[in-house]
Amino acid sequence: MSPPVPSKILTDDVSLLMVLIDTNPHFWSSIKPHFSFSKFLSHVLAFLNSILLLNQLNQVVVLATGINSCGYVFDSSSGSVSQRAESLLPKLEEFAENDESLSERDDDSGNGVGSSLLSGSLSMALCYIQRVFRSGPLHPQPRILCLHGSPDGPGQYVAIMNSIFSAQRSMVPIDSCVIGIQHSAFLQQASYITGGVYLKPQQLDGLFQYLATVFATDLHSRNFLRLPKPVGVDFRASCFCHKNTIDMGFICSVCLSIFCKHQKKCSTCGSTFGQAKTLDPSASQQR
Amino acid sequence: MADKQQQVVVKRARHKSSVKDPGTPGVLKMTKDRFTFMANDPSSPVKLNVEFRTIKGHKFTKDGTKQALLNLTQDQGGNYIFEFENFPDRNVCKDFVASAIALSGEAGRTVPEKSAVPIQDEQLSAAEMERRIKLLQEDSDLQKLHKQFVIGGILSEAEFWATRKKLLEQNYSRRPKQRVALKNDMWSTKPLADGQSNRVTFNLTPEIILQIFAEKPAVRQAYLNFVPNKMTEKEFWTKYSRAEYLHSTKNVIAAAAEAAEDEELAVFLKQDDMLVNEARKKIRQVDPTLDMEADEGDDYMHLPIQDHGLPRNDNKDVLDSQYEPYRRSFSQHLNQHAAVVLQGRVIDVELGDTRSVAEALARTKHAELAKDASDVYLDKERLERISRMTEIEDLQAPRDPAVAPLSIKDPRDYFDSQQANAFSTLGDTVSGAKQLKCSVSTREAYCSLKECISEIKFQGLTEPTINSEVAFKVLNGLAQNISSNKYHLGRNPNESILDSLPKITREELLLHWSSIQELLKHFWSSYPITTKYLLTKATKLKDAMSQIYPKLQEIKESVQSDLRHQVSLLVQPMLQSSVFMDQAFCCRL
Numbered sequence: 001m002s003p004p005v006p007s008k009i010l011t012d013d014v015s016l017l018m019v020l021i022d023t024n025p026h027f028w029s030s031i032k033p034h035f036s037f038s039k040f041l042s043h044v045l046a047f048l049n050s051i052l053l054l055n056q057l058n059q060v061v062v063l064a065t066g067i068n069s070c071g072y073v074f075d076s077s078s079g080s081v082s083q084r085a086e087s088l089l090p091k092l093e094e095f096a097e098n099d100e101s102l103s104e105r106d107d108d109s110g111n112g113v114g115s116s117l118l119s120g121s122l123s124m125a126l127c128y129i130q131r132v133f134r135s136g137p138l139h140p141q142p143r144i145l146c147l148h149g150s151p152d153g154p155g156q157y158v159a160i161m162n163s164i165f166s167a168q169r170s171m172v173p174i175d176s177c178v179i180g181i182q183h184s185a186f187l188q189q190a191s192y193i194t195g196g197v198y199l200k201p202q203q204l205d206g207l208f209q210y211l212a213t214v215f216a217t218d219l220h221s222r223n224f225l226r227l228p229k230p231v232g233v234d235f236r237a238s239c240f241c242h243k244n245t246i247d248m249g250f251i252c253s254v255c256l257s258i259f260c261k262h263q264k265k266c267s268t269c270g271s272t273f274g275q276a277k278t279l280d281p282s283a284s285q286q287r
Numbered sequence: 288m289a290d291k292q293q294q295v296v297v298k299r300a301r302h303k304s305s306v307k308d309p310g311t312p313g314v315l316k317m318t319k320d321r322f323t324f325m326a327n328d329p330s331s332p333v334k335l336n337v338e339f340r341t342i343k344g345h346k347f348t349k350d351g352t353k354q355a356l357l358n359l360t361q362d363q364g365g366n367y368i369f370e371f372e373n374f375p376d377r378n379v380c381k382d383f384v385a386s387a388i389a390l391s392g393e394a395g396r397t398v399p400e401k402s403a404v405p406i407q408d409e410q411l412s413a414a415e416m417e418r419r420i421k422l423l424q425e426d427s428d429l430q431k432l433h434k435q436f437v438i439g440g441i442l443s444e445a446e447f448w449a450t451r452k453k454l455l456e457q458n459y460s461r462r463p464k465q466r467v468a469l470k471n472d473m474w475s476t477k478p479l480a481d482g483q484s485n486r487v488t489f490n491l492t493p494e495i496i497l498q499i500f501a502e503k504p505a506v507r508q509a510y511l512n513f514v515p516n517k518m519t520e521k522e523f524w525t526k527y528s529r530a531e532y533l534h535s536t537k538n539v540i541a542a543a544a545e546a547a548e549d550e551e552l553a554v555f556l557k558q559d560d561m562l563v564n565e566a567r568k569k570i571r572q573v574d575p576t577l578d579m580e581a582d583e584g585d586d587y588m589h590l591p592i593q594d595h596g597l598p599r600n601d602n603k604d605v606l607d608s609q610y611e612p613y614r615r616s617f618s619q620h621l622n623q624h625a626a627v628v629l630q631g632r633v634i635d636v637e638l639g640d641t642r643s644v645a646e647a648l649a650r651t652k653h654a655e656l657a658k659d660a661s662d663v664y665l666d667k668e669r670l671e672r673i674s675r676m677t678e679i680e681d682l683q684a685p686r687d688p689a690v691a692p693l694s695i696k697d698p699r700d701y702f703d704s705q706q707a708n709a710f711s712t713l714g715d716t717v718s719g720a721k722q723l724k725c726s727v728s729t730r731e732a733y734c735s736l737k738e739c740i741s742e743i744k745f746q747g748l749t750e751p752t753i754n755s756e757v758a759f760k761v762l763n764g765l766a767q768n769i770s771s772n773k774y775h776l777g778r779n780p781n782e783s784i785l786d787s788l789p790k791i792t793r794e795e796l797l798l799h800w801s802s803i804q805e806l807l808k809h810f811w812s813s814y815p816i817t818t819k820y821l822l823t824k825a826t827k828l829k830d831a832m833s834q835i836y837p838k839l840q841e842i843k844e845s846v847q848s849d850l851r852h853q854v855s856l857l858v859q860p861m862l863q864s865s866v867f868m869d870q871a872f873c874c875r876l
Binding site: 023025026028029030032036037038039041042043045046086089090092093096097099100103201202203205206207208209210213214226227228 | 726727729730731732733735736737739740741742743744748749752753754757758760761762764765768769
């Protein structure tokens with residue numbers, strides 16, 4: 001598990017916060033009576049501004065997670081002066097337009113809320129962080145905050161796990177604030193493995209308070225603070241063949257791909273499997 | 288004294304039911320596989336006809352005591368006591384009984400093997416038993432499990448080890464024991480010469496003998512041929528020592544003279560033909576990619592004594608060719624010695640018996656020869672090897688990428704995270720998926736999204752951002768949440784509750800966990816219950832499980848009060864599993 005991030009040459013509490021906002025329109029329309037996107041945005045914008053106020057050297061980057069694309073909508077360090085968070089709004093509108101244009105025309109069915117492209121925005125955030133790492137020893141400590149509400153798409157399991165592992169490797173904690181109805185197994189695992197905080201707020205209209213209390217703390221201060229810990233983590237994986245969430249399955253011993261049914265050949269690495277052992281041990285126990 | 292080959296023994300004896308009993312007089316008749324006793328009095332009920340197969344042992348009183356008794360004991364605890372008139376009689380019977388029991392024991396052993404394999408007993412070899420014991424000794428957790436189940440009678444040995452075959456095999460082929468290699472110092476050919484008398488003493492130890500046999504196959508062959516037919520071992524070694532002495536004096540003429548007289552001595556003095564053949568074979572097998580020029584010139588056995596082309600003194604050239612076979616070259620001897628030492632010990636025989644050592648060496652050499660001769664693939668292999676060595680790397684196809692080692696984590700690290708939430712998250716996801724339904728088309732959804740964004744753009748953020756009551760509630764909720772997890776040490780969410788328990792409790796919990804897993808494994812593998820055996824097995828497992836239940840309760844209570852809730856969360860699935868097992872068992876029909 002990841003040890004606390006060692007302090008860099010800047011003062012300890014300088015942070016680079018990557019915020020991933022879920023802009024899945026289906027999700028937001030389904031949650032409309034409880035919480036609206038505008039309220040959400042107002043909480044988040046206030047939060048981002050307060051982060052920028054905490055320290056002059058703090059940096060905030062916001063990515064929007066759509067259902068067809070992901071994009072950067074805000075970077076506080078662009079421009080000569082640190083910008084206020086509200087300047088993300090036009091970009092966000094543009095992004096929503098773009099995302100809409102990418103969706104297929106005849107997809108008007110109301111068959112439940114799809115998942116947003118969390119894996120894509122995680123990867124983009126990690127790429128940005130890598131660039132920051134290579135900019136020299138003087139940089140803030142990066143962390144990722146996911147504001148996510150859409151359900152998990154088992155089809156993204158592999159990609160998300162890969163990004164989680166690379167985050168673990170770069171020692172970048174992934175915090176998760178789940179605003180949807182149900183818990184997200186992927187984000188639970190992400191926070192668990194990378195050493196971040198996972199929270200599912202009980203009251204969504206107090207979102208700002210949650211964000212300011214739990215997610216505003218920089219990595220150095222987290223050593224002295226006690227933050228909420230989830231009761232347990234759902235470690236279930238999804239199979240590679242059908243993308244179903246499974247508890248028990250078959251695993252390739254070469255590449256560790258997961259399958260729900262016995263296969264002759266691994267689809268990922270191509271290794272052939274031997275004879276399956278008889279699955280009915282009671283037959284062998286018959287004396 | 289009785290003849291050992293005697294088929295039948297007939298003696299007068301008294302049959303007693305106990306030592307004090309005066310006994311019934313009669314005649315005891317013993318044959319190879321049974322004994323019969325007929326009482327003198329025809330009306331007496333004592334008539335015995337017992338097979339020696341059932342007799343497992345015999346006891347007897349010492350010669351010279353009051354009674355000459357012989358007690359034949361059976362497997363199930365029954366015994367037959369006979370009193371004889373005198374000790375010699377008793378001893379005859381005793382010897383006969385001993386041989387009869389031995390005979391029937393052997394016969395008896397072969398019979399059950401042909402019949403059906405017994406259910407409970409396993410035919411274990413000693414090696415298998417050893418492996419298991421070693422495995423148990425090394426892994427204390429396994430030993431605890433083994434003690435609990437097998438010795439507690441819940442599982443049988445066979446069942447316990449059935450799933451652990453991999454462990455046993457692995458263990459077996461693991462570390463071979465270190466062995467002592469051959470000594471590198473050459474046996475000094477300078478014997479102890481007693482300056483006063485004309486005696487020369489050689490010391491031969493079994494180790495030296497082994498080395499001699501390994502280095503000089505001709506001597507070995509001679510030993511096998513001559514001893515014990517033509518001469519005793521001592522004579523053999525005396526002759527050999529004489530030959531060595533002659534060599535050490537470097538007096539070739541004298542050596543030739545003595546060889547002409549004594550045929551056997553000649554064997555030691557001449558060149559070793561077997562060695563020569565071996566050397567030739569080795570030259571042929573040299574890998575041409577190492578030394579393309581290896582040929583007979585490199586055959587160190589055939590070098591003229593000029594020592595690799597270095598010019599020697601002229602006086603040696605004068606000697607006749609008839610003395611050639613009697614020369615010895617130190618370099619040849621050294622090379623051969625080095626080759627033998629590098630080969631190491633090829634046989635495992637006890638060094639005491641010279642003959643067996645010689646035979647064992649001869650056997651290995653024969654085996655090697657036979658293998659080489661019959662090895663059709665030897666040439667093919669050589670060609671393959673050559674082609675592999677002469678590969679040009681640039682022209683090769685790209686190889687498979689190197690494999691990175693796996694990082695497999697100990698499942699115990701995930702122990703506590705898995706326990707508490709296994710059921711609740713399941714419930715959440717199931718119900719959650721049902722709730723979230725989007726009845727709006729994509730276009731409309733996007734529209735509303737964009738509307739929200741423009742709303743903020745024009746209206747700005749709400750003031751205040753958040754209602755103070757709501758904020759207060761949130762803070763309270765968070766504080767409560769955090770304080771309920773207060774005893775999770777530290778800020779690292781990955782530290783487990785297990786580490787905060789005292790060590791003994793932790794070990795116990797983990798042991799219970801692994802025993803429950805073992806029990807469940809065996810329980811479910813015996814389903815569906817179709818035979819009586821499986822039924823008894825399942826009952827035993829269920830009972831064992833129910834015994835763990837109070838132990839877990841105990842642990843829960845023994846823990847400090849602040850940790851109690853966490854521990855009960857950990858323990859809960861274990862308790863549930865015992866409940867489920869009970870239910871499953873009851874509903875099995």
